[in-house]
Amino acid sequence: ETGVTQSPTHLIKTRGQQVTLRCSSQSGHNTVSWYQQALGQGPQFIFQYYREEENGRGNFPPRFSGLQFPNYSSELNVNALELDDSALYLCASSLPLAGNTGELFFGEGSRLTVL
Amino acid sequence: RKEVEQDPGPFNVPEGATVAFNCTYSNSASQSFFWYRQDCRKEPKLLMSVYSSGNEDGRFTAQLNRASQYISLLIRDSKLSDSATYLCVVINTGRRALTFGSGTRLQVQP
Numbered sequence: 190e191t192g193v194t195q196s197p198t199h200l201i202k203t204r205g206q207q208v209t210l211r212c213s214s215q216s217g218h219n220t221v222s223w224y225q226q227a228l229g230q231g232p233q234f235i236f237q238y239y240r241e242e243e244n245g246r247g248n249f250p251p252r253f254s255g256l257q258f259p260n261y262s263s264e265l266n267v268n269a270l271e272l273d274d275s276a277l278y279l280c281a282s283s284l285p286l287a288g289n290t291g292e293l294f295f296g297e298g299s300r301l302t303v304l
Numbered sequence: 305r306k307e308v309e310q311d312p313g314p315f316n317v318p319e320g321a322t323v324a325f326n327c328t329y330s331n332s333a334s335q336s337f338f339w340y341r342q343d344c345r346k347e348p349k350l351l352m353s354v355y356s357s358g359n360e361d362g363r364f365t366a367q368l369n370r371a372s373q374y375i376s377l378l379i380r381d382s383k384l385s386d387s388a389t390y391l392c393v394v395i396n397t398g399r400r401a402l403t404f405g406s407g408t409r410l411q412v413q414p
Contacts, residue, residue: 229312229406230406230407231308231404231406231407232391232402237401245400245401279347290353291337291350291353291393291402292350293348295347295348295349296347298347
């Protein structure tokens with residue numbers, strides 16, 4: 190196991206609602222990244238947090254926002270949910286230089302269904 | 305056009321077979337390359353890094369061709385436990401994120 194835990198594991202929301210997903214990083218890792226994985230696709234980068242600040246962002250609208258806390262845990266918030274937001278949301282923790290090593294440690298994900 | 309392209313498969317092969325997956329990337333600024341493995345309904349896990357000189361880890365061999373912007377993964381003596389989706393991954397210079405392909409699904413059959 191990677192030591193990265195995510196909650197909830199599954200949830201169902203309706204269009205227009207808001208959702209908060211949570212992630213606890215692996216011990217010793219101070220960088221957290223969030224990815225969205227739609228069915229049949231590879232994970233797509235949403236954003237990364239390092240020392241409680243956003244440290245990089247993918248091609249996602251502002252209604253996708255996040256936080257990182259002093260203990261390095263993180264939240265992903267999505268407002269005004271759309272049907273296309275239905276996906277597996279993966280949190281990954283790493284050391285800061287994972288951008289070079291490519292080694293991310295993923296949690297098992299939160300599967301969001303938007304009806 | 306996607307930045308990282310893979311044949312989605314599925315590749316159905318018998319146990320003991322040798323199978324190869326290919327991947328192409330479009331961004332010439334890509335600097336680092338990896339293969340990840342994802343089991344059904346599980347999280348992705350790093351399988352191996354990919355170097356221009358080629359590298360091997362047991363039954364797995366990865367190769368990078370920078371001139372053709374092409375990455376490969378060869379699996380020898382396939383096992384049932386190799387059944388999974390294999391994701392090609394690149395990191396671009398100056399970016400902090402991994403860019404994933406859509407994955408190639410492998411099914412090893414008895």
